[in-house]
Amino acid sequence: MAPVRYATLDAGRPYWGLLVVLAGLLGLGFLGFLHLEHEGHWITGMNNQIVWGIPHVFAVFLIVAASGALNVASIASVFGRTDYKPLARLSGLLAAALLIGGLAILVLDLGRPDRLIVAMTYYNFKSIFAWNIFLYTGLLAVIALYLWVQFQPALERHVRAAGILALLWRLVLTTGTGAIFGFLVARQGYDAAIMAPLFIIMSFSYGTAVFLLVLEVTCRAAGRPLGDALPRQIKNLLGVFVSAVLYFVLAYHLTNLYATEHHDFEAFILNFDSLYSKIFWLGQVGLGSLVPLALFYGPKTRNCRSSAMVGAALVILGGMFQLYVIIIGGQAFPLVMFPGMIESSSFFDGVVASYIPSVWEFMLGFTGILISLIALIAGMGALGFLPEDLSDPAEAG
Template sequence: MNKVLQQEQLYRTKRGKALLGHTVNTSLKYKLWITFLLIIICIGGYAYYRQLKFGLIITAMRDYTSWGIYISNFVFFVAISLVGSLISSILKLNNNNWSRPLTRLSEIIAVAAIICAAVIIIVDMGRPDRFFYVIMHLRIQSPIIWDVIIISTYLVISLLLLYLSLLPDIALCRDRLTVIPKWKKWLYRTLSINWSNHPKQIEMHLKVTKILAITVLPVAFAIHTVTSWLFATTWRPGWDSTNLGPYFVSGAFMAGAAVIIVGMYLVRIHLKLKKYITELHFEKMGRLLVLLSLVYLYFNINEYLGPAFKMVGVEGEHITELFTGKYAPMYWFVQLVGLILPIFFLIFKPFRKPLPIFIISIFVVLGAWLKRFLIVIPSLQHPYLPIQDVDESYLHYIPTWEEWAITFSSFAWFLLIITVLIKLFPVIPILKEKLDSETIDKLNIFKNENS
């Protein structure tokens, strides 16, 4: 018994301090980071105010390019939101225990991304009140309503997965963190909903978590498949393809894996969690990123090779503009720097160390966003039935400062949500999800000792 108490005391002093310290201590670096994000958000808020006041005419979107970087952002955020299902569902159900320290970070990223994806769509609509028309006058024939339903479903499931994984640790914060503001104590007490690590609670918790982990898989595949249908069901060069569903899904998993690697590195450095997010995790994620990139490379070749062989009509013009035209520098940057070179470098073990893979993943994420830009914009500028005698500005799309400000603001919101959640809650799961009888006894002793 004394040995168990000593072990729990060690847990409280060393491991608890390492994993809970950031929730109590607020550094100057954290305050400056939050201030920086809020400044970007305020600039974006002013740009959005101008958009509400003057309408979408302040953007560069016209009758040709009716979707701009707002939709590129939407597709990007939807893509990286799949990281939650990749880490917390697929790897968890396969009993890959090495990924356990990454589950909460991936779930936080997924929640932040899907929230921003939903909001950016409302921004793109011009008038926010029109979102309610989509619900009030829904047409089941339209893929748009499918997208609304599947995104809402994925958001709810992602929130539940995150909350359930946090629940035991929120109770731990409630019991252990005493030198914190009253609002924080109230928050932990409210969210913990009387959790006491009782065996029946744990049993129910495991069942519900497993059900959600299974349920999120088809929803995760559906969310990007349905998003791809928004493109594929419109007759446009570059979109008129049956390949878009798996193409989008594979690209989403690759982008999501790169985002989690970037997040791992930053959390590991700034929260001093090298003991918990080890080089082994970067090694495993590096191999996973290579696998996902190879799958995406296959679909990428498949997507462009067919039209490139035919080079017929507007499809040929679209491919020519990507390969050798004004979008060629961006296209080849995406293919080479954002896809092929990362695969090549990550094959070698030295590049799967924390710093090299962090840098490589940044280029993968940048390539993923530029790829979404290339999916949206060039196709819209090559319609099968061009409008006659239009203004020259209709034929080109260069985002205005308002569009860029709102875009950067959406990324600032994404980072702010992640930062606040990491600040409030332990980013590494403290209590194991699978608790045997011995661990349950220890937890009960741990609770009784401090009651």
């Protein structure tokens, strides 16, 4: 196999123009953050019932997708699929960029973001949240190491070891992210061990979808030849992950449906009456899973690269819907203190909590995405992350 030649993105006017536009939008997002910080969270849709809102949907999506964006690198260096190897660097860069964006949202949404130093110096090791702080920042360090050994031909022999470390680390990381919800014993929608593996498989799905889109768009924009074989393989793999997410979601709901104590919550999510139920069926299952699967495997579209891109975009959208249902739906359902009784109070006990996301929250979410995009584009402009030619072997020969 001929050595892969990597090249930085052409730092011409379009490149810098794009970065300037993104930086301008990021500046707007930062102004939004300052306004939120100045006024307090009352200007958002979040309240004492829905304490985590749209910013957390964006943040968790980016963090989970970051873990999954490393799939391609893992396949190349851990599982020995050399055809994926040219994409391993991009896989690492994308994972780091997504992670930074997700973490930025989490920090900017804190009630006291000025106390970041407190979060880094005071730890309660019984808290899965505290462990996640280490897991998230640790993954950045692991990715840096992983990329370093990939960039140094002399360190080639260490790539597999670094790849194994990264794979194990991200499995633990997504387990920890799922456990944030799985460990919440008091809430009807959480308190489930399946949250950990569910989040792992969600990360595979979201991260692979983002990677496929980034690969296609970047190669087209940068004029790098990209054959059909790799995108097709990644697309087929994505289909498997989307199906696996559906399986875990099915197992979660079937388990709940078996237990009478969870019937009210299941009705809330499944019976098509609530907004969350509609988002679940139409957004997560329909648009975000079944339509992409039809595009990936349907006889008329399975060989169409554009259909695969549309499918990947829908998987991303479906992932956001899924996290909306998990994070916000799980809080909106009234906390049960007296099972079987009817509760009411001035603090909205016994009623479905209302949540109308504000523009400030969306600005925070998009700020995270912008940070990820800027990190990704700046990275590709600075170092050779993207191969010069990704044509299929026969074409390239």
